[in-house]
Amino acid sequence: MRRLRELALVPALVALIVLGAFVNENFLSYANIISILGSSAALAMVVLAESLILITGKIDLSLESVVGIAPALGALVVIPAASAGFGLELPTAVGLALIVVVGALVGAFNGFLVVKLRLNAFIVSLAMLIVLRGLLVGATKGKTLFDMPEPFFALATTTFLGIPISVWLAAAAFGVAGFFLRYHRLGRALYAIGGNPAAARAAGIRVDRVLLGVFVVAGALSGLGGLIQTGYVGAINANQGANMIFMVMAAAVVGGIAMDGGRGTMSGALTGVLLLGVVTNLLTLAQVSSFWIQSIQGAIILVALMIARVTTGRAQE
């Protein structure tokens, strides 16, 4: 039953792919499949990050702002002042490292507020979402950053065996996280904490420390997601990542991650990401009327949820 639950979306995904093959002969082409994966890589990293937090029973909405501010700060310390940078012109490697560090620091700060000060995770991260977005607009003066050195785009533009590095990275991250959650003591602890924090504490799990660690890891992953997005788009807009959290939540929850913690798997979350990627691609190839595309996209997600419910016969929480 557990295995069924995590694969609940697969029938819906298969149905969509079959539909896609009929709608456009290029849908199943190698190049198009790579496109779907490449366009989903950034979302996948943030969904992974959010899923880890959701499993522990917390939430972090500010991850979407990390997707913007982390790569932007990394870029600002590298690019010259003439391109709207800080004028520090540090080495590219420092900028790239800073992206992950900024993500981790934001995660640590959120974790501190939620775990140590016992503030409500939803409200705190909502406030942080706004603060970080504002910092990004302030730091860039609202400008779009164009002139980053090539390594900033490398994750999305270089390929290994014909597949973008970003896709390999996301796949590896999901693989490692999935393995940890299923087999490692620390991974199991996340479920225990999400299921019942008091019982987890009684069982000898260092609940606070694990939670703090999860926030830090999630922040760092989102920073990486931001870097992938930067490479994919070729610039950093001051709105980068804005409203992304809705898609992140949709992918995670459609993929079977419980909003109230304790349940969900990485393979499930991954099918959620792929579903959203496939839907966007399919509707574009089908040249659905621009005015109706949003409503159709939403309807397909809704139907996918229903198919998942029927095929597994289990209530979704």
Place this chain on the structure above:
Amino acid sequence: MISKKLAATAVLALSALLAAGCGSTKDAARPAAGGAGAEAGRAGVVLPLLTSPFWQAYNNYVPRMAKELGVETLPTVNSNSDPAQQVTDINNLVTQGVKGIVVSPLDSAAIVAGLRQAENKGIPVVAVDVAPESGKVFMIVRANNRAYGEKACKHIGDQVKKGKVVQIQGDLASVNGRERSEAFNQCMKANYPDIKVLEIPAEWKSDVAAAKLDGLLNANPDVKGIYLQAGGVYLAPTLQTLKSKGMLRPAGDDKHIVIVSNDGIPQEFDAIRKGEIDATVSQPADAYARYGLFYVKAAMEGKTFRPGPTDHDSEIVKLPNGLLEDQLAAPLVTKENVDDKALWGNSVK
């Protein structure tokens, strides 16, 4: 007993206070200030957002143009993409006692409440870039968005003539996005029957544009032209996507895809010089600032305007709802005139 009496007195006092304070927002209405030659007063400028190169340029032009025209302005106010905030911003300016307002509405309908507040106080408003659905404005200063779509259509159509062309659209819920799409499609249908237009609705978002263009090019590798409705957001993702597919060929190459953008930012000019894109429609950020302030000054001085040609290569037209609109010209920038100093994209840093 005592507490009851106290309570009654309190209620009485409170209702008296309420009654005295009662009124409507129209009470303070008064005719526009002063006779001729009197101190004209200050004007307020409301910006829609500051996260686009275009509006940043506009924001930089406002103080400069104000100085040239001799208009005293308050520091600009940014509504940060929030239509409700924009109404609040207008109210705040009214409270600060400005004598004229230049606003760039985020939403053509949601701005009307703000316009009423200003009208009630007799403060003239000039709308820049977006025409309000109703309400009273002294003048609408706006580049002709239909002309953007047509110029892009002609430039692409004349070179492509036959085959597939992609249009990366803006938000179809916005007037500007809708008009560009409609004009582009109509012009293509009327003048170039052999061209098939594919559409990518991208809501002014760069990641959406990249993902959808990426997918569309897989199914249609024979695309011959692309129209970007907003270069500020779509230029980078388009070039990045074409590069990753090996489809970014310089102008003159057999496989070059004809790209026409829209905005007129410096990055587009660079891409034109490199031959990566062919042209862009330069939205007149400088003229927006200049004529927004020009008309608000005229309004504060009590001048009036009628439909007809103006002294600056544009035409004032009367819209169906009775409002006047000065339709500014927007030049098409190609390799030939990309270094023209008069283009605002060449004067910003």
